[in-house]
Amino acid sequence: MIIVMSHQATSAQVQAVVDRVKEIGLRPEVSFGEDRAVIGVIGANAYAYREAFSHLPAIQEIVPITKPYKLASREFQPRDTVVDVGGVAVGGEEVVVMAGPCSVESREMLVETARHVAGQGARILRGGAFKPRTSPYSFQGLGKAGLEMLAQAREETGLRVVSEVLSASDVELVSAYVDMLQVGTRNMQNYTLLQEVGRCGKPVLLKRGMSATVEEWLLAAEYILSQGNRNVVLCERGIRTFETSTRFTLDLNSVPLVRELSHLPVIVDPSQGTGRWSLVRPMSLAAVAAGAHGLLIEVHPRPDEALSDGAQSLDFDGFDRLMHDLRRLVGATTAQPA
Amino acid sequence: MIIVMSHQATSAQVQAVVDRVKEIGLRPEVSFGEDRAVIGVIGANAYAYREAFSHLPAIQEIVPITKPYKLASREFQPRDTVVDVGGVAVGGEEVVVMAGPCSVESREMLVETARHVAGQGARILRGGAFKPRTSPYSFQGLGKAGLEMLAQAREETGLRVVSEVLSASDVELVSAYVDMLQVGTRNMQNYTLLQEVGRCGKPVLLKRGMSATVEEWLLAAEYILSQGNRNVVLCERGIRTFETSTRFTLDLNSVPLVRELSHLPVIVDPSQGTGRWSLVRPMSLAAVAAGAHGLLIEVHPRPDEALSDGAQSLDFDGFDRLMHDLRRLVGATTAQPA
């Protein structure tokens, strides 16, 4: 941590900061520049003590110099993490496609979708059983019955399954049915939930909060990692900005950035991220070109009849066209196709 | 709901929309303008069926015409709601000041603070026992021990008490100690928690999500109201914007806006909202001038030693100065002082 003094700070004020640093048990290093003093504060976890300086006079700014996350950082682990989702490797050479309906609506529709996406090369089936909805009057998902349908679809198709868990008390239940637990954007800072999925052994798909910085997202991952669960896959899903022509602003910049800062795999959800099905194909290709390890795609046999998010779901033809273009793209770039 | 067709839509495409409207059991009203057709869709809750049109060709836009919340709206209840928090009326003439430390740190410090703020006219004591922290390595609060200290401080000072609840499974525990449950910004869309506080009878202080629109905030209130709990107080606490010189952007516009749209009381938290103690006093005065029913203020006897958020806490002198200015302001405006 570095403490920058105001250019009007008196010697006594600088000394007061130095004394406080020593009181806490840290080591001060004072340096006088052209027009102001700067005090380096040295010691493990020094930034945690920043509040101790927040009301001393004549301080202009307090600057951290170490990143607040550790286990999630590439400094801590230089090699890429590859997460094993029931035998499917996420974070390696293969671009892993996870596809399926926004909500599980019925057994027939789910199996129909699962068979179709499996036939096109998807490896993991997505589908919401517990749905977080902005309005209390919207369809809230089938709950446990939906989980059972997902398990059946897995049996019939060999696909692995990912589904969202909304609260710590449901982690055990959902874990019994799925291969990967999804933590949604509205729960990225639900720390009770993060700790609970951290204590369970299942892989976790951690969506970025819609107003979370990349640093906060990695800190949310740190909550899970620090409980002992190292199987975290990050998922960019769009942030909230002033632009309203798309539902969110899918932030692909985060993909290469996360790959610089962290060893964790990162995938992209262009369905949620754009909210417009016509943008899903181009933004999927862009995501893979930017370095994403996989995609999360909403597919529905008849989007017009979807109980949620039909406007951003691909129909089967749209999904086939995406997978066709994806195979050509992946063939041309470093990562290898399935 | 209104469906606006593209100006190139054919008669057959317009007819397809009309047919779909009838299939669903709603009533279509087609109107031909200068250069395009517009179809009014009439029937209760018509907008809930919007997905049914999302993939039909030649539709330009689908526009809702009723607000998605009902119980929270002023259309539903024209007169102001006044929430009774253990005998203190929030939402009436009095500007209610809630003050106390960010975190409960010790019994001594809490009682010292409670006595001081009570002496200055505060009516409710705030203090975090369960703390949601961005980093897993930060102080997470004293938990149940903190709640016991809050109850003791209430007994000694007569202040009412508000404290945050982080998960549905803690609602019963926290309710046993406090007069009002706080739902924090990171949990504004934790629907499991909203439903649980909706089922309990206690007043709820619902903070605005840091990236929530006013409409989403009122929908979160609707989750609580629709479970039967009508004692909801809204709290503006700053939104996330591009500006970094303040920790968040305290959005005072939401105060008169919420008062137009809803009958629920609304208070303001300038400590969280700005993150800078030097801005707390002016922004508190501004909040009350804009029509806030109360304030939530972080006060610490020695902010330099605070375990969290010292940089945004007032010390006792700062709080006294705020209360002094507030009394002058309230005397001059419509609302009457305590």
Place this chain on the structure above:
Amino acid sequence: MIIVMSHQATSAQVQAVVDRVKEIGLRPEVSFGEDRAVIGVIGANAYAYREAFSHLPAIQEIVPITKPYKLASREFQPRDTVVDVGGVAVGGEEVVVMAGPCSVESREMLVETARHVAGQGARILRGGAFKPRTSPYSFQGLGKAGLEMLAQAREETGLRVVSEVLSASDVELVSAYVDMLQVGTRNMQNYTLLQEVGRCGKPVLLKRGMSATVEEWLLAAEYILSQGNRNVVLCERGIRTFETSTRFTLDLNSVPLVRELSHLPVIVDPSQGTGRWSLVRPMSLAAVAAGAHGLLIEVHPRPDEALSDGAQSLDFDGFDRLMHDLRRLVGATTAQPA
């Protein structure tokens, strides 16, 4: 400037940074912390050389330690600037109200408005002759004819006049008619224009760019100040955020913040900032409570007939009510009424 090295930086990499610092003619001060080296770079305007380090390996971050603006800072000039606008002091004790129509539409309507607002205590007449409009098909203002009407209204009422200038080539023309030149939000970073108004002697009302940080706003003021014109009044007018229920998010936090950082006066435009006339009165009161030196208010005798921005204009009754409440508020707080 401080250069923070990565924790994996080798001694040779640290030395390369030190060598570069010396080459440039600056002085390095190396300090070794727990897990990484930090290099202070000392010398006037050191941060201007930051690009020289941007591609050296093993640098984690480069942190400036002095503010980039000088003449606008309170460090440079501790006492408040008071700007003389044709005899009206902006930045002193009086809360100066500037009011009038969004656009000058006709001589009659302008004089009618000017007389009314003068009668209520406004000191400066606002009115657009050159209008920046998002669409090329919207009304663009009366131009020179509008300026002449403003000059006539001044003569008849004694009000001072402020009007927007859109380009450097119009500065001379507009200056001939008005007492204060307005630089609009869309031109806050039109540096050609800033330099030109900096070379002319007239007071300048500098609106905050809708996506400008407070620091960038003060740097825009610095452009004007550095050309020799010290008569700059800042105007907060709302920033662009994700919230769409108001046209912009009026950021009142900037008022006390600017007063901390700078000696320049700051006023607030709640009409542009909220875009809803029903919010203008409460947000005006809030602005003054937060410390604003004045207000810029859109008033129209018949807002329904306005050629621009009727939705955010007060009618005469609304303006009278605002002025009434403002007098009560100002009487109660430190600043004194007109």
Place this chain on the structure above:
Amino acid sequence: MIIVMSHQATSAQVQAVVDRVKEIGLRPEVSFGEDRAVIGVIGANAYAYREAFSHLPAIQEIVPITKPYKLASREFQPRDTVVDVGGVAVGGEEVVVMAGPCSVESREMLVETARHVAGQGARILRGGAFKPRTSPYSFQGLGKAGLEMLAQAREETGLRVVSEVLSASDVELVSAYVDMLQVGTRNMQNYTLLQEVGRCGKPVLLKRGMSATVEEWLLAAEYILSQGNRNVVLCERGIRTFETSTRFTLDLNSVPLVRELSHLPVIVDPSQGTGRWSLVRPMSLAAVAAGAHGLLIEVHPRPDEALSDGAQSLDFDGFDRLMHDLRRLVGATTAQPA
């Protein structure tokens, strides 16, 4: 335009709206739904009259139903526009790379860069002669001398040239030297400048304003088109959001969206958009995968010595690697390489 009445509107209030519609010379169509009336307002350019309704009582909302831009829309011109930049076609099959230094710094450096990028397949040389800088104390560009260097580099390499113009009064000067005029992000709503480049015949590269919606960007294009200049190329360059780990948030969603809404070509600037050279290559590939017609890339022979924006410039090796990967990508997708 559609006017939605409040559910409490009386018949007299609905009638007042209908009367106003007729007064203006437009045609009203009233439709009564479940709980409120909706009035369609029919006639050319009806939305321009929305202010006429802004103060009538009991109106809930006014909704436009036609897009405010015409010449820029795909409805107006279904086929893609291809802009001829001195013989280079922008908007066709070829992905056009425009590369060069942020600022023109010297003749030697410029020619060295031009030769290198031409050798790798770039078609257009970029370089700033007039630089818009946030601080008045930063390097402001070489001005006319820089333009002369660009013209020389064109002669020596055969590359076409694009450079920024900052004010209407410089359009003639800059036009004499370059093949395409760039309007920068800070000037996207400098309407004086837009009209002037609209009157000159040169192709215009119109950067998106950092806080402009896609609709406002297309309206800025409309300013140029409506003056008779149809040679507009759009350039996505990042928007301002809460995320600070990148300088801006490059919004690739705008690429397929603009291609849906408009016939104009769209290219991407990942250097400005991310502000980090390490992200330029992946985001360039992503841009092309998303459908961009070209790229604008900052390249500097020695970024450490750059007078501006070195942190986001590629060196020659980095540029070569980008062009290599780009050739593989373009070979794999629909668009064909040069």
